[in-house]
Every structure is written in structure tokens, then in C-alpha cells.
């Protein structure tokens with residue numbers, strides 16, 4: 452039965468060729484993979500770089516200009532952070548909803564790693580561009596870019612931390628809602644407290660920055676360990 | 691090079707999708723067949739390590755895959771049943787993206803992508819956006835993506851669904867060639883897709899393995915159970931109700947029925963069994979049983 456089909460559909464020459472080819476390929480096999488993980492991340496960054504650049508630059512540019520136009524508008528820098536946080540989350544959820552996640556789960560760069568990496572790159576880009584724009588603006592006007600920078604960093608890390616923790620814990624829809632609520636809460640708070648924000652001392656800002664950065668790191672840690680934890684738990688219970 | 695599935699179980703709330711399965715998968719093409727909801731996809735996901743099992747484990751080269759996952763995925767190619775790609779990517783971009791994510795070298799993957807696009811007949815569509823592709827083409831992109839890293843373990847969840855007959859044959863040949871060097875596990879509802887190329891067949895029913903054997907041995911089990919009968923309409927209707935009828939042909943007023951039955955059929959001629967007969971023999975059984983319980 453099987454032979455009958457094989458004779459029908461597989462031509463002998465092609466078979467021989469493929470066998471020759473696969474012998475050749477075995478030699479290549481060792482060099483098939485990129486060895487250093489830095490190289491892997493670099494090529495990943497190049498694949499995604501346009502997206503990073505454009506999104507981060509546009510957000511930062513628009514919001515920095517706004518924050519300059521509005522007197523004492525440090526809140527705008529915060530909105531920048533909120534926006535970047537949302538985009539990272541959206542990006543992650545979109546790919547998981549489309550089913551990319553299943554594909555990526557059994558790849559070297561799995562969704563958890565990609566998510567952490569992306570959120571860091573987005574933040575870094577936003578940071579650099581915020582710094583840059585504020586620097587330019589402050590040379591034209593009297594504009595305290597250090598304060599605005601700190602003000603934008605704190606919520607940025609906070610929101611990223613929340614999204615990092617939330618994204619794997621609950622269902623997709625719920626995490627979107629939670630993330631949005633937290634982002635809007637931050638924005639509403641900032642807009643209301645605009646005047647008060649200015650009077651917070653620099654020490655306080657540094658302290659808040661440290662706290663939020665700590666939470667952010669914790670978020671990354673949790674996210675990275677999600678897959679291995681899940682596996683250990685499963686085995687732990689059964690033993 | 692073997693993959694061992696050891697007492698693997700997955701339970702979703704109340705449904706036990708995969709129920710204490712033991713398997714030893716070796717090099718070659720292994721066809722996984724079973725009705726909707728019999729647990730094929732769940733089993734495959736657990737073999738890929740993307741769905742944590744409720745209990746049991748999967749071992750590759752003697753070690754639990756989850757304990758050596760990073761090196762395991764280098765040998766793994768997976769095509770999910772429900773494909774989801776970034777719709778704005780072109781085929782070329784998508785395959786490059788997947789190569790990067792799999793950690794492949796540029797010199798290697800550029801050549802490999804060309805080779806795969808040629809083999810899967812997608813060369814003309816290289817620059818086309820994924821969203822503009824037909825269903826069958828998307829499936830072929832999914833297959834190409836699984837083959838990028840020349841996997842030693844290839845898991846394909848319904849690779850032939852939605853492909854036209856020509857592409858089916860192309861894919862069948864490709865798969866049978868891949869089976870020479872790797873473990874290829876593919877699920878399908880179209881029995882004829884695996885009948886010709888599979889070295890082994892797994893038949894699943896309600897999360898359990900019904901059979902795991904060579905197709906030849908499985909067919910031997912059906913020896914003397916498949917009949918062909920020519921009859922009138924009235925008799926044909928009777929058979930349809932009481933027997934497992936695999937096929938009906940009508941020529942003028944004479945009906946030719948292909949029947950699977952444990953007892954001999956009156957005037958029936960014994961014919962060569964196929965896997966379709968085996969499949970229906972087991973799954974029609976299930977339907978009849980359920981029907982009986984209702985009454």
C-alpha cells in the first residue's frame with residue numbers, strides 16, 4: 452500500500468539529490484545558530500528598530516512640545532511614559548491575540564524575553580528622546596529638564612512594572628482594562644496635581660524614582676521567571 | 691534520537707483532553723488522527739512544551755524537555771493549528787523575523803528562506819503581505835516557518851487543511867522526505883493524507899490512544915471487514931441505518947455501497963481495506979453508541 456504511493460509520487464532523482472543535500476547540510480548544522488546572545492538581540496533590534504524609533508520619537512516629540520507650550524506642564528512628560536507603557540502592552544497583547552505567541556513560545560526568543568526586551572528598548576528610546584528634546588527646549592527657554600525627566604521616569608517605570616506583572620497573571624482582556632485604568636488614573640492625577648508636582652522636593656523625586664525602579668525590576672524578574680516557575684510548579688505538585 | 695511521552699495528562703477544568711498517554715516516537719512520519727476534540731492539538735502543544743501538562747512528562751534523548759528547553763527548541767519546528775501572523779508582514783519579512791527569533795545566522799537563513807519558498811511554491815508571493823494571501827498559502831507560510839531551523843522534531847497541526855490537491859501532493863512528498871531525517875508528527879482529519887506517507891499511525895479517541903502501529907498492521911486488522919454491495923434503493927437505505935457505510939455510489943438506479951462490518955454482508959464482496967474504513971469503524975461506532983444511549 453505504502454510502496455504503491457511512494458512509487459507514484461516520489462521521483463528517485465529528487466530523493467538522491469535531497470539525501471546528498473542533507474549530507475552537506477549536516478556539516479553546516481553546527482554553524483547554523485548565532486552563538487552570542489548579544490548578536491541575536493542585535494539582529495532582533497534591527498528587525499524592530501524602525502518601529503521603536505518612530506513610536507518613541509513621535510510620542511516624546513509631541514508630548515515634550517506640549518509640555519513646553521503649557522506652563523509648568525511636567526504632566527505631559529508623564530503622559531509620555533504612560534503612552535509608551537501602553538504601546539508596549541498593546542504590542543504584546545496584539546501578538547498574543549493574533550496567535551503569534553504560540554509560534555514564539557517555542558523559539559529561542561520567547562514572548563517573555565521579547566516583552567521585557569521591547570519594554571526596555573522603548574523606555575530607553577523614550578528616555579533619550581525626552582532628554583534630547585528637553586535639552587533643546589531648555590536652551591531656548593528657562594526649562595528645568597532634570598525635574599521633568601525625573602517626573603516622567605517615575606510613572607514610566609511604575610506603569611511598566613504594573614504591565615509586566617499583570618500581563619501574565621490575568622486574561623488578556625482584563626489586563627488591558629487594568630493597564631488602561633492605571634494609566635488614566637496616573638494622567639488624571641498628574642493633571643490635577645500639576646501645580647503641586649512642582650513643589651515636591653528633589654529628594655522626594657529621587658526617592659520615588661528608586662522605589663518605582665525597584666518595582667519595575669521586580670516586574671521584569673517575575674515576567675522572566677513566569678515560564679520556568681509554571682513548569683516547576685507543575686512538577687512540584689506531582690512529585 | 692527518540693521522543694518519549696510518559697503518562698502525559700492534561701485536564702481543563704472538567705474535560706480530560708489527554709489521558710495518561712504513553713508513546714515512543716522515532717524517526718519517520720507519524721500520523722495522528724482522531725475526531726474533533728479528541729485531544730490532538732493538546733497533545734502536540736505539550737510535546738512542544740508550550741502547554742504545561744497536568745501530570746506526566748515528555749523526554750528527548752532521555753531527559754525531560756522542560757529541563758533542557760533551550761536546547762530542545764533548537765531541534766523543534768512547530769506549526770500551530772490556528773495560525774496568527776502579523777498581517778502587515780510580507781512573507782519574506784515574516785520568515786526573516788522568525789529566523790531571528792529562532793536565533794539563526796543571517797548567512798544561513800537567507801539561503802534557507804529561498805530554498806523553502808521554492809519548495810513550497812511561494813516564490814512569486816515573496817513580497818506579498820500575509821493578509822493578502824489565501825488560506826492555503828498562509829498555511830504553507832506556517833509550514834515554511836516551522837522548517838527554518840531544519841528541526842529534528844517537526845510538529846505540524848493539520849498542515850494539509852485548506853490546501854488544494856496539487857499542493858497536498860507537494861506537501862506530502864516534502865513531509866515524507868523530511869521523515870527520512872527527523873521525527874515528523876502531523877495531525878489531520880484527511881486520512882488519505884497520512885495513509886500513503888506515514889510510517890506509523892496514532893489513532894486518538896477521547897484523549898486516549900486507540901492504536902499506535904504501522905499502517906499495514908492496522909489495515910490487517912480490517913481484513914475481511916470491508917465489503918462492497920450492489921443493491922436497490924430500499925436495501926441501501928436499510929444498510930445506511932444499520933451498518934457503517936463508508937461510501938455510496940449511484941449509477942442509474944443501482945447503489946454501490948462500501949460497508950464496514952464485523953459480520954459478513956449478504957452478496958457482499960470482500961474488498962481491500964483502507965485507513966478511512968478503520969477510522970470510520972471506530973468513530974462511527976462512537977456515534978452509534980451515543981445515539982443508542984439517547985434512546
Ligand SMILES: Nc1ncnc2c1ncn2[C@@H]1O[C@H](COP(=O)(O)OP(=O)(O)OP(=O)(O)O)[C@@H](O)[C@H]1O
Pocket residue numbers: 702703705706707724725726727728729730731732733771
Ligand atoms: N484551553 C482550553 N480550555 C478548556 N478546554 C480545552 C482547551 N483546549 C482544549 N480544550 C478541550 O480539550 C479537548 C481536546 O481539544 P483539542 O483541541 O486537543 O482537540 P483536537 O483533537 O485538536 O480537535 P480538532 O480536530 O477539532 O482540532 C476538547 O474537548 C476541548 O474542548
Ligand SMILES: [Mg+2]
Pocket residue numbers: 730731732771847
Ligand atoms: Mg486540533
